[in-house]
Amino acid sequence: MKQLAIIGPGKVGRSLARLFHESRVFGIGALIASRAETVREAATFIGAGIEGGSIGDADIILVAVPDPVLESTITELARDALKPGAIIAHCSGALGTDLFEGLSDKSVRTVCAHPVKAFSDPERSARTFAGTMITLQGEASARAEMAEAFRAIGGQTLDLPDGTDRTLYHAAIVFMANHLPTLVQAGLETFEQAGMSREDGLAITGPILRDTLEAVLEKGPAAALTGPVARGDAMTVARHLEKLSHADTDLAALYAALARATADLSAEKGDAAVESLLAIRELTKPG
Secondary structure (H helix, E strand, C coil): CCEEEEECCCHHHHHHHHHHHHCCCCEEEEEECCCHHHHHHHHHHHCCCEECCCHHHCCEEEECCCHHHHHHHHHHHCCCCCCCCCEEEECCCCCCHHHHHHHCCCCCEEEEEEEECCCCCHHHHHHCCCCCEEEEEECHHHHHHHHHHHHHCCCEEEECCCCCCHHHHHHHHHHHHHHHHHHHHHHHHHHHHCCCCHHHHHHHHHHHHHHHHHHHHHHCHHHHCCCHHHHCCHHHHHHHHHHHHHHCHHHHHHHHHHHHHHHHHHHHHCCCCHHHHHHHHHHCCCC
16 A cells, blocks of 8 residues: 655645545555644544654655645755655645646656645544545646545546646635635624624525525526626615615625626626616725
């Protein structure tokens, strides 16, 4: 069985390592972190792993450190003796294959392997990993081997074109996934301003949130649009903004920005009158 080393066994690294270990895809070797406590906690969670082990024995080295230290970590890795033919993979979404340039004189293969999943809780992340998309970019043989490994733990994979702008690729994911909890939070704060509890707010909106997301995935954003902007109801939008501006100016500004974007999407759908959508855009202009 090939050996996997993890540099940065935090939430992402330990979640993946546990899945690879439990599925017997890889044996878990060295766990490398700046704090010994992190390594011990990771080894306990994974159920395997060697504190202070050598990455020179690893067939696959998964670099799962935060983006700000990823480049320096790979630069440091280039100074180590690495196993010929080993795969070096990093998990960043925003950073790309250019970080591997310092490894060009090593006989290793390199790949970006980005699991498009929220890893806020390793226990939950490991339990709900099935179906997660992992995007791959890099050397063909490394992509193929890592694709097989990720599929063995329930993931699905997609090769990114070489020319993909990873910063914009990552920004797109942030728009769609990371900002969704923020929008829900804004809604809960607005429920509070209305004199209701957050618990009741979630109870009210839980079903429509799920239904809307399913409709977006099934039919696309424009076709799934509902609500006052999609209907061209400028009067309701104006009333919302008036109340929000008195309750919380930040919520009002967020609502206005989203309403303007929704007006543009509504124009694509074509249900509302153009004049109504122009009125909404005028209502929600910054300043």
